[in-house]
Every structure is written in C-alpha cells, then in structure tokens.
Amino acid sequence: MRDTDLFQLALGLSSPWSVTRSAFAVEESRLDLYVDFAQGSRFACAECGREGCAVHDTRDETWRHLDFFQHRTLLHARVPRAICPECGVHKVATPWARAGSGFTLLFEAFMLTLAKAMPIANAARLLGEHDTRLWRIVEHYVWRAVERLDLSDVRRIAADETSARRGHDYISLFVDMARRKVVYVADGKDAATVKAFADFLEAHGGKREAITDASIDMGAAFEAGIKENFPNAEITFDKFHVIKLANEAVDQVRREEARNNFQIKGRRYIFLKNVDHLTQEEKEALSELEAQNLDTTQAMQIRMNLQRLFKMDSKAARRFLDRWCVWVEVCDLGPMKKLARTVMAKADGILRSIATGLSNGVLEAINGNVQAAKRKAKGYRTKRNLKAIVYLIAGDVLANSPT
Numbered sequence: 335m336r337d338t339d340l341f342q343l344a345l346g347l348s349s350p351w352s353v354t355r356s357a358f359a360v361e362e363s364r365l366d367l368y369v370d371f372a373q374g375s376r377f378a379c380a381e382c383g384r385e386g387c388a389v390h391d392t393r394d395e396t397w398r399h400l401d402f403f404q405h406r407t408l409l410h411a412r413v414p415r416a417i418c419p420e421c422g423v424h425k426v427a428t429p430w431a432r433a434g435s436g437f438t439l440l441f442e443a444f445m446l447t448l449a450k451a452m453p454i455a456n457a458a459r460l461l462g463e464h465d466t467r468l469w470r471i472v473e474h475y476v477w478r479a480v481e482r483l484d485l486s487d488v489r490r491i492a493a494d495e496t497s498a499r500r501g502h503d504y505i506s507l508f509v510d511m512a513r514r515k516v517v518y519v520a521d522g523k524d525a526a527t528v529k530a531f532a533d534f535l536e537a538h539g540g541k542r543e544a545i546t547d548a549s550i551d552m553g554a555a556f557e558a559g560i561k562e563n564f565p566n567a568e569i570t571f572d573k574f575h576v577i578k579l580a581n582e583a584v585d586q587v588r589r590e591e592a593r594n595n596f597q598i599k600g601r602r603y604i605f606l607k608n609v610d611h612l613t614q615e616e617k618e619a620l621s622e623l624e625a626q627n628l629d630t631t632q633a634m635q636i637r638m639n640l641q642r643l644f645k646m647d648s649k650a651a652r653r654f655l656d657r658w659c660v661w662v663e664v665c666d667l668g669p670m671k672k673l674a675r676t677v678m679a680k681a682d683g684i685l686r687s688i689a690t691g692l693s694n695g696v697l698e699a700i701n702g703n704v705q706a707a708k709r710k711a712k713g714y715r716t717k718r719n720l721k722a723i724v725y726l727i728a729g730d731v732l733a734n735s736p737t
C-alpha cells in the first residue's frame with residue numbers, strides 16, 4: 335500500500351477526493367498531505383444542493399489536522415468553486431472541514447474534548463495554537479448547539495445564581511431536572527432572568543404551562559419570577575438553601591455573642607460543621623462551650639433540629655415543623671426567630687421538597703464545577719465566554735461531537 339493510500343483511508347476520503355502526495359519534513363517535524371479531486375469532477379452547489387455543477391475555478395487552502403504522532407500535520411487542497419445555474423459561483427463544501435475554519439473537523443472535535451477538561455488557554459498551549467482561535471471554535475459549536483436545544487420535554491426545573499466575576503456580577507443557571515443539565519444561562523439574578531428563561535424555553539419547543547415544579551432558593555426574586563412566568567409550577571424550596579439560611583442565622587448569633595466571649599472567637603467552624611464531622615478535640619471544645627449554656631450552642635441546637643426535618647416523611651415533617659417554629663418563637667435569639675418566621679412563610683415550598691424529593695443538589699454540584707473551571711481559567715475575558723463554558727461543561731451541549 336502506498337503512503338498516500340494509507341493517509342486517504344485514515345482521512346476517510348472518498349471520490350472525487352484523494353490524497354495525491356505527502357511530504358514529511360523531519361527537521362520541521364511536519365507532515366504535509368495534499369488532497370485533490372479528479373479531473374472533470376462535478377460538485378453539489380453549496381447553496382441549494384443541486385448536484386453535478388461544473389468547476390469554475392479553484393482556491394488553495396490549508397487546514398491543520400490531528401498530529402501524526404508528534405508531528406504537526408497540515409492538509410492542503412485546491413477547493414473548487416462550482417457554477418450553479420440557479421445560484422451562480424460558490425465554493426463547494428469540503429467533507430473534512432467546515433467553511434471558514436482553518437482546522438479539520440477531527441481536529442476541532444479533539445479540541446472540544448480538551449476544552450471540556452481544561453481551560454482554553456491550557457488547551458491552546460498543548461496544541462500550539464493561539465487561544466483566540468480555540469475560543470472561536472468553542473463559541474461556534476456551543477452557540478450552534480444551544481440554538482438547536484430541544485426543550486419540549488422539560489417539566490421540572492431548578493434555578494440558582496452563581497458568581498460571574500468578583501463583586502456583584504452574577505449569572506443564573508436553569509437546570510432541567512430530568513436531564514440534570516443546564517439548559518439556560520441568564521445574565522443577573524433577578525426576576526427578569528426567569529422571564530428570559532421562559533422565552534427561551536418557548537423558542538425551543540417548550541411551554542410555560544408545562545412546567546410543573548421549580549426548585550429555587552428562598553430569595554424573593556426567583557419566587558416572583560416563577561409565579562409570574564410559570565402559572566402551573568409548584569415552588570420547592572430545597573434543603574440546601576434552608577440549611578444555608580439556618581447557618582447564617584447561627585453565625586449571626588455567634589458573632590453577637592463573640593463580642594463578649596473570647597472562647598467563641600475563632601471557633602466559627604465548630605458551630606457550622608455537622609457534629610459528626612468534628613474532630614475529637616473539636617468535640618471536646620464544643621461540649622465545654624455547651625456546658626456554659628451559650629446562645630450560640632442553643633442556636634446550633636435549633637439548626638440541627640431543623641436539619642432532622644429533611645429525614646422525615648411529609649406527614650411527620652408538617653407536624654415537626656409546626657412544633658419547631660413554636661419552640662424557636664419562645665427562645666431569646668433574634669436571628670433564629672427571624673429564621674423561624676421565614677421558614678414558616680415558606681413552609682409549603684419547604685415541605686414540598688420533602689414530598690417530591692426535588693432538591694437543588696444537582697445545581698450545587700454544577701455550581702461547584704463552574705466555579706472550579708472559572709478558577710482554573712483565572713476568570714474569563716467576557717461573560718459570553720463564561721456562558722459558553724457553562725453550556726459546554728454543565729449543559730453538555732456537545733455530548734454529540736460535531737463530526
């Protein structure tokens with residue numbers, strides 16, 4: 335078998351295309367493959383698809399292909415422009431690369447695989463390309479895939495915000511609970527993001543009325559947005575957010591008390607961790623503090639009790655929650671009473687999370703992945719870049735590779 339036949343097979347080329355020549359430059363560590371079409375070949379019109387158009391002229395083009403072992407590999411071809419009786423003269427489509435890309439489809443697919451696993455800058459270094467070229471490929475495929483998302487089967491959603499950059503810059507992530515993937519990324523974290531999602535959903539085959547459940551945090555923004563845009567959605571306040579709120583209340587009690595009690599200072603973590611996760615030394619320190627009958631330990635008891643709620647069945651949970659609220663109301667701790675009032679006001683949504691088992695657990699994990707990618711990439715130049723990466727890694731929009 336000739337080397338050109340081997341390369342032709344490896345590239346998967348078929349008539350009228352063939353590899354006519356190869357040149358290996360050892361000192362430059364480069365392999366050049368020349369692809370050409372048979373004399374007299376006719377091509378389909380790239381505009382209307384009409385077959386059998388004659389060649390008008392050709393242009394030389396070069397693409398980077400997957401490395402041949404450690405050697406950079408370039409594909410060269412004269413690309414014909416065909417004359418279509420309907421559309422005039424147009425460049426024909428090449429089976430190994432999309433129009434306007436300096437890379438073959440296989441190279442792009444490889445690049446996208448790298449982009450899912452590491453920051454673009456690292457992938458660029460590894461491939462010896464400028465990162466702006468890689469960003470262009472990522473953006474092309476991600477936005478095309480987002481445009482084609484089919485959301486007609488979405489019924490249960492979860493939403494949460496995540497920080498986009500330092501300061502108060504946020505994006506909101508909307509997850510389809512059935513596929514456990516991000517299906518929409520919005521700017522900001524207010525009620526308007528929910529409307530933006532509802533519009534996007536309907537532009538992609540979904541229906542506002544078809545959404546039956548929405549799992550969100552207890553902030554007013556998402557709740558208002560859901561009520562306004564998804565008339566049939568039952569709201570679920572998931573346990574992560576309830577516990578987070580409870581932790582914040584405990585911490586507030588601790589801070590107030592720490593002003594007058596030096597033993598509490600610097601021991602923040604003891605009160606926030608689950609007792610099971612404390613070291614022996616921490617446990618001893620905690621029981622010593624407990625013996626002092628501190629506000630902070632009382633607040634912690636209240637939080638731990640609330641946590642038990644999420645292990646109950648929904649009937650027991652309703653009774654327990656009522657008793658819990660009565661108990662907290664008679665304590666002397668402002669932040670905990672405020673917590674109890676919030677929990678009472680949102681009780682239906684909290685209890686629904688127990689009944690349906692819906693939680694933002696998926697979103698918590700996704701959030702973690704997004705923030706980890708952001709850290710590794712040392713941030714993104716634009717919010718659009720960040721969104722593209724979210725769709726790529728947390729939306730998995732390129733689960734089906736482009737080739």
Ligand SMILES: [Zn+2]
Pocket residue numbers: 379380381382383384418419420421422
């Ligand atoms: Zn045509």
